[in-house]
Amino acid sequence: MDTHFAQRRRRDLIVAACLAAVAALVPLFVKDVYVQNIMVLTLMYAALSQSWNILSGYCGQISLGHALYFGLGAYTTALLFTKFGVLPWFGMLAGGAISAVIAMALGYPCFRLRGHYFVIATIVIAEIALLLIQNWDWAGAALGIDIPVRGDSWLKFQFARSKLPYFYFALALACIAWLVTWWLEDSKWGYWWRAVKDNPDAAESLGVVVFYSKMGAAAVSAFLVAVGGSFYAQFVSYIDPESVMGFQFSLLMALPAVLGGIGTLWGPVLGAVILIPLTELTRSFVGGSGRGVDLIVYGALIVAISLALPKGLVSVFGMLSGRKEAAR
Amino acid sequence: MTALLETRGVWQRFGGLVANSDVSISVGRGEIVGLIGPNGAGKSTLFNLIAGVLPPTQGSILFDGEDVTKLPAAERCQRGVGRTFQVVKSFETMTVIDNVIVGALIRNTKMRIARQKAYEVLEFCGLAARADKLAADLVPSEKRRLEVARALATEPKLLLLDEVLTGLTPVEAQTGVELVRKVRATGVTVLMVEHVMEIVMPLVDRAIVLNLGKVLVEGKPTEVVRNPEVISAYLGDRHAVGA
Numbered sequence: 001m002d003t004h005f006a007q008r009r010r011r012d013l014i015v016a017a018c019l020a021a022v023a024a025l026v027p028l029f030v031k032d033v034y035v036q037n038i039m040v041l042t043l044m045y046a047a048l049s050q051s052w053n054i055l056s057g058y059c060g061q062i063s064l065g066h067a068l069y070f071g072l073g074a075y076t077t078a079l080l081f082t083k084f085g086v087l088p089w090f091g092m093l094a095g096g097a098i099s100a101v102i103a104m105a106l107g108y109p110c111f112r113l114r115g116h117y118f119v120i121a122t123i124v125i126a127e128i129a130l131l132l133i134q135n136w137d138w139a140g141a142a143l144g145i146d147i148p149v150r151g152d153s154w155l156k157f158q159f160a161r162s163k164l165p166y167f168y169f170a171l172a173l174a175c176i177a178w179l180v181t182w183w184l185e186d187s188k189w190g191y192w193w194r195a196v197k198d199n200p201d202a203a204e205s206l207g208v209v210v211f212y213s214k215m216g217a218a219a220v221s222a223f224l225v226a227v228g229g230s231f232y233a234q235f236v237s238y239i240d241p242e243s244v245m246g247f248q249f250s251l252l253m254a255l256p257a258v259l260g261g262i263g264t265l266w267g268p269v270l271g272a273v274i275l276i277p278l279t280e281l282t283r284s285f286v287g288g289s290g291r292g293v294d295l296i297v298y299g300a301l302i303v304a305i306s307l308a309l310p311k312g313l314v315s316v317f318g319m320l321s322g323r324k325e326a327a328r
Numbered sequence: 329m330t331a332l333l334e335t336r337g338v339w340q341r342f343g344g345l346v347a348n349s350d351v352s353i354s355v356g357r358g359e360i361v362g363l364i365g366p367n368g369a370g371k372s373t374l375f376n377l378i379a380g381v382l383p384p385t386q387g388s389i390l391f392d393g394e395d396v397t398k399l400p401a402a403e404r405c406q407r408g409v410g411r412t413f414q415v416v417k418s419f420e421t422m423t424v425i426d427n428v429i430v431g432a433l434i435r436n437t438k439m440r441i442a443r444q445k446a447y448e449v450l451e452f453c454g455l456a457a458r459a460d461k462l463a464a465d466l467v468p469s470e471k472r473r474l475e476v477a478r479a480l481a482t483e484p485k486l487l488l489l490d491e492v493l494t495g496l497t498p499v500e501a502q503t504g505v506e507l508v509r510k511v512r513a514t515g516v517t518v519l520m521v522e523h524v525m526e527i528v529m530p531l532v533d534r535a536i537v538l539n540l541g542k543v544l545v546e547g548k549p550t551e552v553v554r555n556p557e558v559i560s561a562y563l564g565d566r567h568a569v570g571a
Contacts, residue, residue: 195422202413
C-alpha cells in the first residue's frame with residue numbers, strides 16, 4: 001500500500017545525492033576564482049533559502065526579517081573569535097543556538113499576529129536589531145569587525161589563498177539544510193506545519209497546537225540561517241551591520257524559495273541555482289553603468305518568472321511528468 | 329454510567345448579543361443526537377463551545393466525566409472530541425491522505441503507522457480512490473467526507489458533525505447518512521447539527537431543538553416534529569395552531 005509515496009521520497013534522496021556528487025566535482029574543472037565565488041554564494045543562498053522555507057514555506061509564516069538571524073550568526077562567531085579567541089566552529093553552534101532562542105522569544109508575541117501584520121513585525125524587528133548593532137560600540141558599531149587572518153586552517157576555518165574549502169563547506173551546508181527539510185517533510189512536524197499554513201483552525205481541531213508548531217519551525221529555521229551567517233563572516237572575513245543584517249539579505253533568502261516554489265523541497269535549490277548566478281552576472285555585465293541597469297534587468301526577470309509560473313519553477317517538472325502520464 | 333458530554337448552564341454573549349442562554353444538554357455514550365433549530369438559534373455557537381474554539385461566558389462543559397470548560401480545542405481533540413466544520417476547511421495544498429494523516433498523528437507517533445491508519449479511515453469513508461489527489465481538487469461532497477475522515481482519524485469518542493449533509497444531492501446525502509450509521513456502529517457517539525429535517529430525523533435517536541439561544545424541547549424525533557412550539561419556531565405561530 002502506498003509504495004508510490006515511499007518511492008518518491010527515495011527518488012528525491014537519490015537525485016539529491018547525485019546532484020551533490022556532481023557539484024562536489026565541479027571545482028576540479030572550474031578553476032576561475034570569480035566563478036568559484038559565485039558557486040559558493042549560490043550554495044550558501046540555497047542553504048539559507050531552504051532554511052527560510054521551513055518557517056515561511058512549510059509553516060506559512062512569511063518572514064522578511066531573517067537577516068536578523070543571518071547577522072546574529074555572523075556577529076556571534078566574529079565576536080567570540082576576536083574578543084575571546086573562541087573557534088568559529090563553536091561560534092557557529094553558539095550563533096545558531098542564540099538565534100533559535102531569540103526566534104522563539106520574538107515568536108512568542110509575534111505568532112499571535114496573522115498575515116500581513118506578522119510580515120510587518122518581522123521587517124521592523126530586523127530593522128531595530130540593525131540599528132542596535134550599528135550603535136553598539138563594543139561590537140564595532142557601524143564600522144564592523146575585521147576578522148584577523150591567522151593563516152589557513154580548518155581549525156580556525158580561515159582560508160586566504162583558496163576558495164575551495166569554503167565551497168565544500170557551503171555544499172555541506174546546502175546538503176544539511178536540504179536533508180533536514182527532507183526528513184522533516186515526512187515527520188509529525190512537517191504535517192503539522194503544512195496544516196497550520198493551510199488552515200490553522202482546522203489544524204487546532206485535529207489536535208495540532210498551532211502556537212508550538214510555529215515556534216518549532218522558527219527555531220529550526222533561525223538556527224540554520226545563523227549557521228549560514230557564521231559561514232559568511234568567515235568567508236568574507238570582514239563584517240559590518242549593513243553587510244550582514246541589511247534588509248536585502250531577508251529578500252535574498254526569500255526570493256529563491258518563492259521563485260523556485262515556496263513550501264516545496266526542491267524550490268529553494270532550483271531558485272538559488274538560477275537567481276544567484278543571475279544576480280552576479282547582471283551585476284558584472286551591466287552593473288558598471290552606475291545607473292542600476294543590472295537591478296532593472298534582474299527585477300524584470302523575477303517579474304517575468306513569477307507571472308509565467310506563479311507556483312514556482314518546480315511546477316515545470318510537475319507539468320512535464322503530467323504530460324508524460326497523459327501520453328501513456 | 330455518566331453522560332459522555334454535558335453542558336451545564338452554558339451562556340455565550342457576543343457584546344449585547346446572547347447566542348446561547350442557559351443551555352444544559354447531555355449526550356449519552358453511543359447515541360446519535362441531532363441539534364436542530366432555525367437560523368440564528370445558536371447551534372453553531374454551542375458547537376464551537378463544545379469543540380473548544382472559545383470558552384463560554386458562563387457555565388461549564390463536562391466531557392467524559394471531566395470539566396473541560398477551560399481547555400483549548402487541541403487539548404479537547406486529545407481527550408476525544410472530533411469535529412467537522414460547516415464551511416469545509418480542508419488543507420487545500422495537501423493531498424487527501426496527507427489531510428487525514430494530520431488527524432492520525434495525534435494517536436500515532438510513527439509516520440508509517442499514521443499513514444496506514446489514515447488509509448484505513450479513507451477506505452472506511454469511501455475516499456481511498458482519491459487518496460493521492462489534492463484536497464483542492466475534490467468535489468464538494470467529497471470534501472465533506474474528507475472532513476469526517478480527518479476527524480475520525482483522531483479516534484474521537486464524540487464526533488461533532490456540523491451540517492455535513494446540507495447542500496448535497498439526495499443520493500449523496502443518503503451515502504452520508506449511511507456513513508454516520510457506520511461511524512456509530514464503531515462505538516463513536518455523534519452529535520450533529522443539521523438543517524435537512526427529512527434526512528436527519530430518521531437518523532437520530534434524539535433531537536434537541538434550539539431557538540433564540542435556548543433549548544426549546546428535546547425528545548424523540550417523531551415527537552419533536554409534532555411539537556407545536558417547534559413548528560411555531562420554524563414556521564411561525566399561524567402554522568402551529570393547526571398542529
